[in-house]
Amino acid sequence: MAGRTIGYGVAAVVVFVAVLFILVGGIYLCSASAPGVDVGSRATFAIGLLVVGIILMVVGVVIIWVIRTRGPAPIQQITQQVDIDLDMPGDVSVDKLKCQSCGGELSKDHVSLVQGAVMINCPYCGSTYQLTEEPKW
Ligand SMILES: [Zn+2]
Missing domain, CATH: 1.10.287 (Helix Hairpins)
Incomplete structure (x- = not known):
């Protein structure tokens, strides 16, 4: 940006x-x-x-x-933007995210971007779902 x-x-x-x-x-x-x-x-x-x-x-x-x-930015760049966005005060921190299925704590490693959508891969229950909250960037 x-x-x-x-x-x-x-x-x-x-x-x-x-x-x-x-x-x-x-x-x-x-x-x-x-x-x-x-x-x-x-x-x-x-x-x-x-x-x-x-x-x-x-x-x-x-x-x-x-x-x-210019076409869509490379994944790396998008990930950086997400990191910056999530580090902003007042925004939801990835570190405090909890799995919607089992409530297990999720870290940045369990969040991935698939075609612009934020995907959660829970390591505890193995569920994979899309984060409903639209990231603002
Ligand atoms: Zn889970």
């Missing part, structure tokens, strides 16, 4: 810089025809700025696109 936020931040900065480049390039291009100015070099400079700006813009858009279209 943090990585995604950082990604959006980077994309925002890249797009911001791209807009600056395009604006400055546009100003230079407009002033390229001003009298007493070496039109050729100024226009070249302006076009250079515009090209860099457009490339940065594309990079920013690609970063956002990659973040948005």
Whole structure:
């Protein structure tokens, strides 16, 4: 989740810089025809700025696109998120979970994720069921 936020931040900065480049390039291009100015070099400079700006813009858009279209996160990452979520104050701790069938105490080792659903594998009675409480992440 943090990585995604950082990604959006980077994309925002890249797009911001791209807009600056395009604006400055546009100003230079407009002033390229001003009298007493070496039109050729100024226009070249302006076009250079515009090209860099457009490339940065594309990079920013690609970063956002990659973040948005990225497939489901790897299991490891989801597990990490669950750990963080369950460690949050006020939330149900995995360590205090009890089996719905036999009341045996369950630890993190007995919780697994199957296609996004939190599954409980009780080591005492051997029952396997889905945790009804939706994890918030
Ligand atoms: Zn049990």
